[in-house]
Amino acid sequence: MNSKIAIIGGGNLGTAIAQGLIKSDFSIPSDIIITKRNISSLKGELPAGVKVSDDNVKAVVASNIIILAVKPFQIAGVMEAIAPVLTKKQVLVSVITGVTLSDLKEMAKIDLPVFRAMPNTAVAIEQSMTCVSSDNASDKQVQLVTRMFSTVGKVVTIDDKLMDAATVLGACGTAYAMRYIRANIQAGIEIGFDAKTANLIAAQTVKGAAELLLKNGSHPEQEIDKVTTPKGCTIVGLNEMEHRGFSSSLIRGVIASYKKIAKD
Numbered sequence: 448m449n450s451k452i453a454i455i456g457g458g459n460l461g462t463a464i465a466q467g468l469i470k471s472d473f474s475i476p477s478d479i480i481i482t483k484r485n486i487s488s489l490k491g492e493l494p495a496g497v498k499v500s501d502d503n504v505k506a507v508v509a510s511n512i513i514i515l516a517v518k519p520f521q522i523a524g525v526m527e528a529i530a531p532v533l534t535k536k537q538v539l540v541s542v543i544t545g546v547t548l549s550d551l552k553e554m555a556k557i558d559l560p561v562f563r564a565m566p567n568t569a570v571a572i573e574q575s576m577t578c579v580s581s582d583n584a585s586d587k588q589v590q591l592v593t594r595m596f597s598t599v600g601k602v603v604t605i606d607d608k609l610m611d612a613a614t615v616l617g618a619c620g621t622a623y624a625m626r627y628i629r630a631n632i633q634a635g636i637e638i639g640f641d642a643k644t645a646n647l648i649a650a651q652t653v654k655g656a657a658e659l660l661l662k663n664g665s666h667p668e669q670e671i672d673k674v675t676t677p678k679g680c681t682i683v684g685l686n687e688m689e690h691r692g693f694s695s696s697l698i699r700g701v702i703a704s705y706k707k708i709a710k711d
């Protein structure tokens with residue numbers, strides 16, 4: 448039997464998860480119920496047949512997997528409302544930044560299996576990187592949640608204490624990559640391309656570079672060596688970028704994001 452899934456919080460990530468799960472055939476639309484308080488702002492973004500509700504309790508009661516996808520400061524109120532109807536047969540999966548497994552267990556008030564999952568917005572097109580941690584879950588439940596996220600991208604199981612790091616590298620990482628691509632587009636226009644062509648060239652080149660690492664299992668520097676012709680234009684550009692602090696600014700940005708989670 449297919450899992451019935453409640454996605455509590457139909458925002459950017461919640462709707463992306465619903466889209467991915469349906470595209471990948473992990474779920475049929477009628478098996479997913481997605482909630483938000485203002486449901487009029489959600490319609491149209493979702494595949495036909497997905498149920499939409501502003502009633503979290505009703506959604507939880509009808510589901511065996513509950514995905515929590517509200518903003519961090521909203522989780523306490525949501526958990527207070529749904530805790531009385533949670534059962535030990537359900538699986539609770541939070542994608543919320545900075546909320547630990549022990550926070551979830553405390554708010555759930557019963558001893559049910561709890562998971563944290565950190566996907567990114569590419570989950571909508573089955574290309575997420577999702578880091579998963581869990582507590583109190585059976586092998587079967589771990590397999591279920593792992594299989595769910597495997598249908599929409601790659602999954603790695605991690606310790607809960609690495610979840611903030613996973614949030615930065617895997618989820619914020621989508622935005623960092625977009626900025627890199629955007630800068631390439633801006634430069635591409637300056638050296639002669641129209642915006643649309645520059646966008647295609649920049650995005651496909653980044654996709655190809657990532658595929659080289661994933662398929663070859665190589666280190667970036669090995670792939671860079673294959674591109675940098677001695678006395679050629681690539682090494683001149685790369686060195687200029689490093690003189691301007693390219694790697695350093697990326698590393699500092701990642702660490703600033705990480706520190707922000709710890710501070711909140």
Ligand SMILES: NC(=O)C1=CN([C@@H]2O[C@H](COP(=O)(O)OP(=O)(O)OC[C@H]3O[C@@H](n4cnc5c(N)ncnc54)[C@H](OP(=O)(O)O)[C@@H]3O)[C@@H](O)[C@H]2O)C=CC1
Nearest residue numbers: 456457458459460482483484485516517518519543544618
């Ligand atoms: N966006 C991303 O790339 C990623 C986000 N995350 C995490 O996922 C969570 C969601 O992020 P994101 O989707 O970007 O945020 P959004 O603000 O887009 O989505 C949050 C959603 O929750 C809904 N909501 C708020 N309160 C309730 C409630 N009481 N009951 C039901 N729904 C409610 C809001 O709708 P309404 O106001 O109508 O209720 C809104 O649609 C965050 O905790 C974030 O840290 C993690 C990884 C990646």
Ligand SMILES: O=C(O)[C@@H]1CCC=N1
Nearest residue numbers: 544614615618619620
């Ligand atoms: O910016 C944020 O806080 C969330 C967490 C990861 C991606 N977006």
